[in-house]
Amino acid sequence: MTTPLHEDDDQTAAEYVLGTLPLEDRTAAARRIGQDPAFAAAVRAWEDRFAALNDDYAEAPAPDLLPAIEARLFPAPPPKPRRFGWLGWLSGAASAAALVVLVSLALPIGQPALVTEIVAANAAFQYEARFDGTRLVVRRSEGAAAPAAEVHELWIIAPDQAPVSLGLLGDAPLEIDYPIPPEGWVLAISLEPAGGSPTGAPTGPVLATAEIRS
């Protein structure tokens, strides 16, 4: 039994599970789950109360996305370099001007981190990608976002694999759960229509690339 929460906090836990909280309150509640055991317990209790509704969700056949999921999660051994396929797609962008700066540093808690600058070939913008072992945070450090009706999309490319989208880059930092990628993998930014690539593969020009090196 945890300390009873204030009624208002229990309501917030209920609204978090229900999903009705506006984005800002929702983000704050999600953060609190990790910091406040009593609040986390209240969220779990509400998840259990509503769990019976889960039967209402009908099953829908899912395509086999395992290859893409595994490409994101599990490093492949570095293969022999190839001069075609996606590497060809990259070489258009990797016009030597794409500058890569990698810094390994120790975080206060002692986890290794990897920080990568992804700089546009024409130096119009620069993003900083920071891997801390479980999270990836990408924020624009220089220049402007893509023009209206277009967006910068971030890709990770394992050797010999098709690019996998990590998300869209706007003014707010992109934050996702992602492990530190192995050496030889490439981060790339392409220009896509607003809303991101409609095909799941890059469709627009590659503006910047950075290879992971340690």
Added chain:
Amino acid sequence: MNDPVADLLQRCAAGDRSALRELYRATSAKLMGVLLRILGERSEAEDALQEVYTRVWLRAHRFDEARGRGMTWLISVARNHAIDRLRQRPDTAPDSYDDTLHAAVASAEGRIVARSEVARLNHCLDTLEPARATALRGAYLEGLSYSELSERHAIPLNTLRSWLRRGLSRLRECMDQ
């Protein structure tokens, strides 16, 4: 308690990659159903499904068998991610919605929660005003926002939240008896 999904999650937490494959085969149709119902659009749901299984692998160590069933945990990861995406959408207008998803028929082997739990939640929802029960179901199952609920139930936005909170309080009292 026999919970094959929980066993697979524990193997994932231990770094067993074949368990992730088995988990995907066993549970992706259910999670796809959840994501489609909330996001309403197949390509976004597929995108979200990749993200959900990535998170499931990275967070499997946080799953605690003593605290509930594996499938319930998986669905909460999927719902939370889908609702995050909804709330991040610039416009709150609901997307075109595929009505076939409304006709959910849970198969006998697809039962996730014991019958008695379903009966108890339904009984407690039945003790609420019908509109409130409908609003709670709509919020949970479809990820409706306050403004969408306000529109659907013709309740002013500034009173909707307290109206819904009263429903939640009563639901909790009834279920915790």
